[in-house]
Amino acid sequence: MRNICVCLEFLTEERCAAIRKTAESLGFSVRFFTLEQQAEALAFAPDCEVLFAHDPELVRAAANLNWFHCAWAGVDAYCRDESLFANPACLFTNNHSYGTTIAEHVILVTLMLLRRMPEYQSAMARKHWLSPLPIRSIRGSRFTLLGAGDIGRHVARRLRAMEAARVTAVSRSGRPQPDFDAVVPITKLDDILPETDVLIMALPGTAETAGILSRERMALLPEGACVINVGRGAAMDQTALCDALNTGHLGGAALDVMVPEPLPEDSPLWSAKNLILTPHVSGSTNLPYTCDLTVELFCRNLHRYAAGERLEGLVDRTSGY
Secondary structure (H helix, E strand, O other): OEEEEEEOOOOOHHHHHHHHHHHHHOOEEEEEEOHHHHHHHHHHHHHOOEEEEOOHHHHHHOOOOOEEEEOOOOOHHHHHOHHHOOOOOOEEEOOOOOHHHHHHHHHHHHHHHHOOHHHHHHHHHOOOOOOOOOOOOOOOOEEEEEOOOHHHHHHHHHHHHOOOOEEEEEEOOOOOOOOOOEEEEHHHHHHHHHHOOEEEEOOOOOOOOOOOEOHHHHHHOOOOEEEEEOOOHHHEOHHHHHHHHHOOOEEEEEEOOOOOOOOOOOOHHHHOOOEEEOOOOOOOOOOHHHHHHHHHHHHHHHHHHHHOOOOOOEOOOOOOO
16 A cells, blocks of 8 residues: 555544545555654654655654655755655655734734834733833834745735735745735845835745844844744844844844744843744644645645646755745
8 A cells, every 4th residue: 555644733533534535535545643653653654655744753764755745834954954855856845834823923913013012011010000102003014024935925915904005025036926015036135124114034944044134134124123033033143133122223023933942041032122922833733724724735735646746835955945
């Protein structure tokens, strides 16, 4: 039999049934494992042709693997270690199912920053009643998205529906996309930063994106601008961010990703002014819609794989995404 190994934390009877029905209709045999059953999954992995999981050790154990579908959106860890894939020609796909949940997180923290929630929360924790602070709105603000992929597109749609003045994406190519008011190449980043009220970072973890938001580039942002990062923590200078927040140059920031994770107790990020920290939860698989879409995408790709067609979400391991 052509074996499929599925090892995930969000398996339900309905999701398993959907995968099993698709697999059997295409001549595959599928076995399901929870994260607590990793040992059993590792024992089965050498006999599987297809792996649907997010455990690098399962990839390493699957010596005869032809296709790995990662249940996560971020795949840089799998690209850095070439020894993971025993078969160099193994197909590798990632998930484009996190756009909704991460976009909602971005809208949440954007509104919190523009409406001064960190300052109100701090005052209320001290039992201090603040007078109303000046606030801003998504309506009429200028947004720049570093990253024009699935997450960036979902964020842009919501910002434009809330009447943002302009939503500009920055990408490697600068090719126009309908979800953005404009797309500029990465070479124009320094030109667009001074015209940015809120900078949203949704970049993959690659050598090219590491440190892209440097101290010098933070200084290009207008006074009072906000920064939100839901991509990879290595993309920004965290020390420079703390300085920009504490001196008041930046009006606020929200980080869902940091270096390192978990954040150590002595990190200066904990005490930076007007900073919202969340423990890498913007793409949480607790949202049923995300999990259902992840399974739907895998089943759709399984049809393509069986037919010898190009898969959705193919990852280029040399580029890291």
